[in-house]
Amino acid sequence: MKISFDINPENPETEIHVTCPALTPEVEKLMSMIRVLDSKLTVKKDGEVFLLDLGEILYLEAMERKCFVYTANAVYESEARLYELEQQLSASGFFRVSKSTLLCLKHIKSLRTDLNRRIRITMNNGEQIIASRMYADELRERLGIK
């Protein structure tokens, strides 16, 4: 992949122009990463591609080699791996709560201690997610209570 920059003070705004022979998975991934900077995530649902606002995402879950993106009303699928999404979304308030789940801090309604030092997380839509022991400790640290 060739990467070139045209840094010129006369350019009115930052513009990304991708030139490619076909829309390969690699190019799709690149586009997805660029869109995260624009607070958007490329997802699919029933074969259709959507640009999802990061603010709408409650949590993401990896299951059977697929990554599902949950909003209040729908479930989408992402081409990216969970660890890639974790890297891309960490600056937007997303963090890991278990080996397979990433969630958005601003959509948490309440937290409750659970057995074995785990944390039961209630999301704004009423769904409950368990933060496993290791990640629960990280969450406590993140909240400044450890």
Added chain:
Amino acid sequence: MEKRTGIIDKKSISDFAYCVCLAFTMQCVVATIVMFITSPFTAEEQSRVSSIYATPGFLSKETILQFLIVALVTGVIRHIFMSDRIVKIRSVAARITLMFASIIAALAVAVWRFGWFRAGSVAAWLGFCVGAIPCIAVSFFMAYKTESKQNAQMNEALRKKQEEKE
């Protein structure tokens, strides 16, 4: 697309084995210590009071087997209340209290079934209750206070963090 609404940590067999071994060892150690402490004062009277001390000087095979049965039952009760598979009560304090109450009920059955003390003796049962009830009450109180404090602390920290992000 199937939506999953919870992740349950799997309890391993080793956890169950650890719980059973711990309960079994505790019973053997406590019974042996009690036997050694009280035997100089009670002599052969011990064997009349409890089947645990039927053989002066050491625990009989029957008693050890009974302790093992009780330890297994304790392990099963712990699994029922703590594994998140059978009992799904959200409050940790409630779970701990119910678990202790169930273990004490199982112990009462063991006392009656194995003749650990005379089943007809009101004083003995009263002593058992005097030991058991405060144990349940204290465990509930401690668990409830700790849980409430931790929940309040976490939710306050969460609100602050969410405000910071906004």
